[in-house]
Every structure is written in structure tokens, then in C-alpha cells.
Amino acid sequence: MPPEIKQEGDDSMSIVEKVLEGDVRAVARLLRDIDDQVPSTRSILQQLYPHTGKAYIIGITGPPGAGKSTLVDQMTTYYRKLGKTVAILAIDPTSPFSGGAILGDRIRMQRHFLDPGVFIRSLATRGHFGGLTKSTHDMITVLDAMGKNIIIVETVGVGQGEVEIAECAHTTLVVTVPGLGDDIQAIKAGIMEIGNIFVVNKADREGAKKTVQELRNLLEMGKKFRMETGATNGWDPPVIETQAHKGIGIDELCEAIESHREYLTTQALDELKKIMVKRALHQFSETLKDELFKEMMRRMEKKGMNIDDLAAKIADKEVDPYSLSRSLIRDELKEPESAV
Amino acid sequence: MPPEIKQEGDDSMSIVEKVLEGDVRAVARLLRDIDDQVPSTRSILQQLYPHTGKAYIIGITGPPGAGKSTLVDQMTTYYRKLGKTVAILAIDPTSPFSGGAILGDRIRMQRHFLDPGVFIRSLATRGHFGGLTKSTHDMITVLDAMGKNIIIVETVGVGQGEVEIAECAHTTLVVTVPGLGDDIQAIKAGIMEIGNIFVVNKADREGAKKTVQELRNLLEMGKKFRMETGATNGWDPPVIETQAHKGIGIDELCEAIESHREYLTTQALDELKKIMVKRALHQFSETLKDELFKEMMRRMEKKGMNIDDLAAKIADKEVDPYSLSRSLIRDELKEPESAV
Numbered sequence: 242m243p244p245e246i247k248q249e250g251d252d253s254m255s256i257v258e259k260v261l262e263g264d265v266r267a268v269a270r271l272l273r274d275i276d277d278q279v280p281s282t283r284s285i286l287q288q289l290y291p292h293t294g295k296a297y298i299i300g301i302t303g304p305p306g307a308g309k310s311t312l313v314d315q316m317t318t319y320y321r322k323l324g325k326t327v328a329i330l331a332i333d334p335t336s337p338f339s340g341g342a343i344l345g346d347r348i349r350m351q352r353h354f355l356d357p358g359v360f361i362r363s364l365a366t367r368g369h370f371g372g373l374t375k376s377t378h379d380m381i382t383v384l385d386a387m388g389k390n391i392i393i394v395e396t397v398g399v400g401q402g403e404v405e406i407a408e409c410a411h412t413t414l415v416v417t418v419p420g421l422g423d424d425i426q427a428i429k430a431g432i433m434e435i436g437n438i439f440v441v442n443k444a445d446r447e448g449a450k451k452t453v454q455e456l457r458n459l460l461e462m463g464k465k466f467r468m469e470t471g472a473t474n475g476w477d478p479p480v481i482e483t484q485a486h487k488g489i490g491i492d493e494l495c496e497a498i499e500s501h502r503e504y505l506t507t508q509a510l511d512e513l514k515k516i517m518v519k520r521a522l523h524q525f526s527e528t529l530k531d532e533l534f535k536e537m538m539r540r541m542e543k544k545g546m547n548i549d550d551l552a553a554k555i556a557d558k559e560v561d562p563y564s565l566s567r568s569l570i571r572d573e574l575k576e577p578e579s580a581v
Numbered sequence: 582m583p584p585e586i587k588q589e590g591d592d593s594m595s596i597v598e599k600v601l602e603g604d605v606r607a608v609a610r611l612l613r614d615i616d617d618q619v620p621s622t623r624s625i626l627q628q629l630y631p632h633t634g635k636a637y638i639i640g641i642t643g644p645p646g647a648g649k650s651t652l653v654d655q656m657t658t659y660y661r662k663l664g665k666t667v668a669i670l671a672i673d674p675t676s677p678f679s680g681g682a683i684l685g686d687r688i689r690m691q692r693h694f695l696d697p698g699v700f701i702r703s704l705a706t707r708g709h710f711g712g713l714t715k716s717t718h719d720m721i722t723v724l725d726a727m728g729k730n731i732i733i734v735e736t737v738g739v740g741q742g743e744v745e746i747a748e749c750a751h752t753t754l755v756v757t758v759p760g761l762g763d764d765i766q767a768i769k770a771g772i773m774e775i776g777n778i779f780v781v782n783k784a785d786r787e788g789a790k791k792t793v794q795e796l797r798n799l800l801e802m803g804k805k806f807r808m809e810t811g812a813t814n815g816w817d818p819p820v821i822e823t824q825a826h827k828g829i830g831i832d833e834l835c836e837a838i839e840s841h842r843e844y845l846t847t848q849a850l851d852e853l854k855k856i857m858v859k860r861a862l863h864q865f866s867e868t869l870k871d872e873l874f875k876e877m878m879r880r881m882e883k884k885g886m887n888i889d890d891l892a893a894k895i896a897d898k899e900v901d902p903y904s905l906s907r908s909l910i911r912d913e914l915k916e917p918e919s920a921v
Binding site: 286290291294517518521522528529532536539543548551552555556562563565567569570574 | 896
């Protein structure tokens with residue numbers, strides 16, 4: 242027994258070292274293991290965590306078809322010219338028929354594939370059954386520890402989990418395109434307040450000016466609202482027009498990101514701190530939830546309880562999910578100490 | 582102590598009875614309590630659960646601006662004419678400046694507000710911090726137990742949680758509109774395989790025929806793929822054109838829903854069973870995750886551990902979220918029995 246444990250320790254140690262050195266193969270393998278929820282990743286992540294906090298994290302979110310991947314591709318080119326290394330984590334809705342992450346989007350990125358300064362990884366949203374945000378945090382931990390200067394996290398749409406992920410970035414871009422619907426509902430819906438920078442992509446399309454104007458009006462309303470309620474208001478989110486496929490507007494966008502970074506790191510250290518703490522809280526809660534649930538599943542299995550049988554019983558109303566959940570917790574958790 | 586417990590029991594008993602009788606005020610209050618995560622809701626839900634399973638659940642998902650609310654409004658009119666009662670649960674991204682669920686969409690529904698056969702409720706996605714799907718399941722339990730014939734659950738976009746919710750319906754509608762982006766990415770992205778019926782709304786818009794054709798092609802591809810892999814293929818999802826604001830195509834849509842219901846309840850009982858078990862499994866896992874996490878938070882608080890302080894320590898890299906999570910689990914869970 243002991244030699245085996247030692248060997249595992251050595252193994253994980255060497256993986257940690259390799260990741261810290263930026264070894265692409267080790268990183269790719271570790272990310273795959275995280276995706277597959279391999280238990281040994283836990284101790285590796287634990288060891289990597291103290292080495293994080295150096296990367297600048299940019300979140301980019303918006304509806305499908307807004308051209309986010311093309312934008313990310315162009316931004317990557319911009320940062321590479323400045324000599325910065327980039328990691329891209331694309332949270333992809335799984336394509337139904339390909340069985341994997343959507344290939345089309347990723348193919349556009351292929352001009353960066355041979356560049357060792359760029360690391361690209363897609364994480365499919367299907368099959369995680371709620372564990373998506375935990376996996377995303379874990380992967381950001383790895384990409385940060387591997388030493389990439391900039392991490393771009395691309396999420397789709399306005400899903401709750403996806404918004405939570407975007408909120409944990411230093412700078413969050415919200416992307417839209419003209420003609421998405423009445424009254425730019427597509428952007429109003431839940432993601433307006435999380436954007437530090439708004440991007441109207443495909444700005445050569447009909448209706449672009451109207452979309453930009455509507456966004457500016459909404460932001461103006463938001464500003465008034467914040468001022469009235471006394472909320473902090475040191476940063477006015479700009480609205481930037483881009484035509485990503487032609488590379489138009491990318492410099493302006495990246496300069497706006499740099500302005501926001503400067504704002505955070507010089508004028509608004511309390512705000513920066515708030516982002517970091519929010520991210521830490523989110524990462525911790527998601528880890529705890531996930532680990533608790535998995536541990537519980539392991540214990541149920543050990544006791545010969547089959548989760549599918551239980552689900553069938555719940556479906557047949559033989560037992561309700563609430564009582565079952567409570568009795569499991571009662572069985573497996575210690576008596577609470579000193580119940581006053 | 583004992584009288585207090587008894588009183589609580591009586592109270593919850595009468596709430597259960599009221600809900601089962603369809604008392605709108607009691608239901609509204611209970612839903613608010615679920616939203617506010619009031620602990621006493623647990624025993625009420627437990628008692629309501631055996632009375633569920635009678636409602637037909639229709640999920641409706643699609644990007645913002647696709648006109649889902651108008652569709653739901655029209656479908657409600659259709660079902661009311663047939664004498665069926667309807668509950669609508671709209672999972673709404675919170676509007677940033679109104680501070681609540683988006684009002685615009687809901688206002689359209691106001692013609693049903695005075696109809697006692699219709700119950701409408703919005704659930705905002707913000708502030709749930711991962712508990713959204715649990716709250717949604719709980720609310721469906723209540724709406725089912727209150728005796729509504731049809732429950733329509735409306736979710737936005739392609740977020741993971743939202744897709745999981747839609748998947749738990751008997752019949753899932755995926756709505757899109759013409760001109761949403763290249764190659765109907767908006768619909769391809771992750772929600773293609775969950776749709777039992779596809780709706781192209783605003784079908785009078787330019788490009789509608791193209792969108793319908795692309796959808797049909799994709800569905801055809803999917804069919805071939807399923808046949809080759811031997812997957813069940815008893816239901817061919819139809820593509821239906823609607824102009825919800827004019828009431829065009831609603832009859833056809835509702836007839837398609839009825840066909841799917843008939844298919845499930847006569848030809849595909851195994852498929853129906855699978856949906857029920859999937860929903861039960863989902864509801865149970867979400868309940869267990871949520872209860873475990875809350876119980877853990879309570880215990881941490883009792884021990885004087887402040888979650889915000891912990892988050893600050895994690896942000897400062899004094900501790901990592903993985904070790905912290907493990908040590909909490911070690912402290913609070915019983916020793917696993919008979920570790921072989």
C-alpha cells in the first residue's frame with residue numbers, strides 16, 4: 242500500500258511541475274482528466290492553486306451567432322503581437338449530431354493552433370449535470386498556473402451558470418449583433434449589468450446604429466439608476482462597434498479592455514478585490530457542492546443503493562425526493578455539534 | 582418546544598390542503614417562500630409530492646427575442662378554449678434596471694391575469710447561485726399538485742441549467758426566428774436534440790423559408806444518424822411556422838403537441854417512463870446537492886466560520902478551495918462504513 246501512495250504522490254508532483262512549466266501535453270491531459278472527473282485531479286489542483294492569480298481573465302458572452310469566436314480569434318492575434326500569451330477556454334454547447342463541441346467555431350481558430358503562445362480548449366456543456374461551473378473554474382486554475390498572460394473564457398447566451406462564469410472575469414465583454422429582436426431584448430435579458438464593455442459585432446449590418454444607440458440609452462439609464470442609489474460608478478461601460486471577420490474595431494476593443502484593467506488596478510482596487518473574492522466564493526461553493534454530492538453518491542453505491550432504481554421509485558411516487566434527500570443527509574452527516 | 586412543533590405541523594398541513602384545493606393565494610405564497618428558500622417549504626413539498634404527476638408539462642426554450650412569451654400567451658388561449666387549466670412558469674433573466682423579472686414580456690400575458698384557470702409566475706435567474714433548477718423543480722411540484730392540467734415552463738437560451746429544465750418536460754418546444762445568425766447556429770447550439778417540436782416564429786419575416794428548410798435538413802441528418810446508430814426514432818420532430826402576435830399557426834402547434842402526447846402515452850410508454858425517471862433523477866440530485874450545501878453552510882456558521890472571510894482567504898491564496906472543501910467534508914461526514 243504505502244509504495245503505491247508514494248508513487249501517486251510522485252506522479253502528481255511531476256504533473257504539477259510540468260503544468261507550472263507550461264508543458265502543453267501535461268496541461269491538455271490534466272484538462273481532459275478534469276473533464277472526466279478523475280479523482281486524482283483534486284490533489285493536483287490543490288497544489289496548482291497557490292500559483293494562480295497572475296493571469297488576466299477576460300469573459301466574453303453573448304447569444305449564439307454573435308461572432309464571439311471570430312472576435313476571440315482577432316483579439317488573440319492582437320495580444321500575440323504584443324508578445325502576450327493567451328489561453329482560450331470556450332464553453333461550448335454540444336452539437337447534437339457531431340457528438341462533440343461545435344467544430345465550425347473552433348476551426349476558425351486554427352491559425353493559432355501551431356502557435357505555442359496560444360492554448361485553446363473547448364468544454365462541452367452537455368453531460369456535466371450541473372458540474373459545469375466547477376469544471377470551468379478548475380480549468381481556469383490550470384491555465385492560470387501554466388503561466389498564460391491572458392485567459393479568455395467564452396460562454397454562450399444568458400444561462401445562469403454561464404453568466405456566473407462570466408461574472409468571475411476581470412473584464413467582461415457582452416457581445417451582440419444588430420437585428421437580434423425587438424428592443425435588443427437579447428442583450429437586455431440578464432446580461433446587461435455584468436458587462437464592462439459592450440460590443441456590437443457585425444456592425445456593417447442594417448440596424449447597427451440603432452442597436453448601438455439603444456445600448457447607450459440603456460447604459461445611461463443604468464448610470465442614473467446607480468447614481469441615485471449611490472452604487473459605485475467609476476467605470477462607464479463603452480459600446481464598441483466591430484466587424485470581427487474583417488478585423489475592424491479590434492484595436493479599439495482591446496484598448497478598452499486595457500483601460501478597464503488600468504481602472505481596476507489603479508483607481509478601483511476595492512472593486513478588483515470584490516471580483517477576486519466573488520470568484521473565490523464561487524469556486525469554493527461549486528467545489529464543495531460537487532465534492533459533497535460525489536461523496537454521497539459513492540456512499541450510496543457502497544451501500545448497494547442504485548441511483549437509477551431510486552429515480553424510478555421517485556418517478557413512481559413511492560418515495561419523494563425531499564424525504565430521500567433528508568434521510569441520506571441524516572444518515573451520512575455527523576450529529577451537529579452543540580445544538581443550542 | 583413540542584406545542585410549537587405541533588403548530589408548525591398544523592400550519593403546513595393546512596397549506597398543503599389549500600394548495601391541493603388550488604387556492605391561488607396559498608400557492609403564490611408558497612412559491613414566494615420557495616424562491617426565498619424558507620426551510621418550512623421542505624415538509625410542504627414532501628407532502629405535496631405524492632399528489633403530483635397529473636399535469637402535462639410543456640417546455641419551451643429558445644433565444645431571447647424569439648417571441649416565446651407571445652407564443653405561450655396564444656397557447657394558453659387555445660387550451661382555455663378546450664377547458665383546460667394552465668400554469669405558466671417563466672424562468673426569466675432578471676432585468677438589470679427594473680430589479681425584477683422582465684416586465685415587458687409578462688405584461689403581454691395580462692389578458693389571462695383575471696382568468697382563475699390560468700396561473701402565471703416568473704422566476705428570476707439572478708441570485709439563486711446555482712439553486713435555480715432546484716427551485717424550478719419545486720415550483721413545478723406545486724403547480725402540478727394544485728391541479729393545473731397543463732404546465733408550461735418557459736426558459737431562455739441555451740444555458741446548461743435551462744436546457745436541463747426543458748429536458749424534463751413531456752414535450753419540449755424549441756423556438757427560433759429567421760435571421761438569427763449564420764447557419765441557424767442559434768438553434769444548432771445545444772438545443773437541437775432536446776426539441777420534440779420546432780417552431781419558427783415570426784414566420785412572415787424575410788428568410789423564414791430558409792430557416793425552416795435548414796431545420797428540416799438538420800432534423801433529417803439527425804434521423805439518419807439515429808437510424809444508423811439504432812437509437813429509438815419513433816417520433817419525427819415537426820417544424821411549425823407561427824406568427825404568434827397574429828395568432829397564426831397556434832392551432833397547428835397545439836395539435837402537434839397533442840400528437841406528441843398521444844405518441845408518448847400510447848406508442849412510446851418506455852420513452853415516457855424514461856422522461857419521468859430522468860426528471861425524478863434530476864429533481865433528486867438537485868435537491869440533495871442543495872440541501873447538503875445548505876446544511877454545510879449552517880454548520881460552518883455555527884462554528885463561527887464566516888463564508889466571506891473564507892472567500893477572502895481563498896482569494897489571497899492563504900488556502901485553496903480544494904483543501905478547504907475536503908477538510909469540511911472530513912469534519913462533518915461520518916466515517917464511511919466498512920471501507921473494504
